[in-house]
Amino acid sequence: MLLTKKAVKFQDIIVTDGSGRQAEMLKRSGSHLVPQIFIGDTHVGGFEELCALDKSGELDKLLAG
Numbered sequence: 001m002l003l004t005k006k007a008v009k010f011q012d013i014i015v016t017d018g019s020g021r022q023a024e025m026l027k028r029s030g031s032h033l034v035p036q037i038f039i040g041d042t043h044v045g046g047f048e049e050l051c052a053l054d055k056s057g058e059l060d061k062l063l064a065g
Contacts (some may be wrong), residue, residue: 002050002051002054003050006059006060006063008063013025015034016034028043029043029045031045031046033046034046035047037049037050039062039063042062044062
């Protein structure tokens with residue numbers, strides 16, 4: 001909802017469908033928890049981290065870059 005509210009296009013990638021994407025996500029993020037959020041090549045973390053970035057004003061900077 002936060003990214004939608006900010007009019008940010010994003011892609012949901014299902015990692016629990018047996019496609020091997022879960023292993024790829026673990027390798028890229030270091031976490032097996034979902035969601036794992038990436039903005040470009042930058043790993044943000046999960047939803048709590050995304051909200052913290054938004055509250056601090058850093059999310060808008062990251063989205064603009």
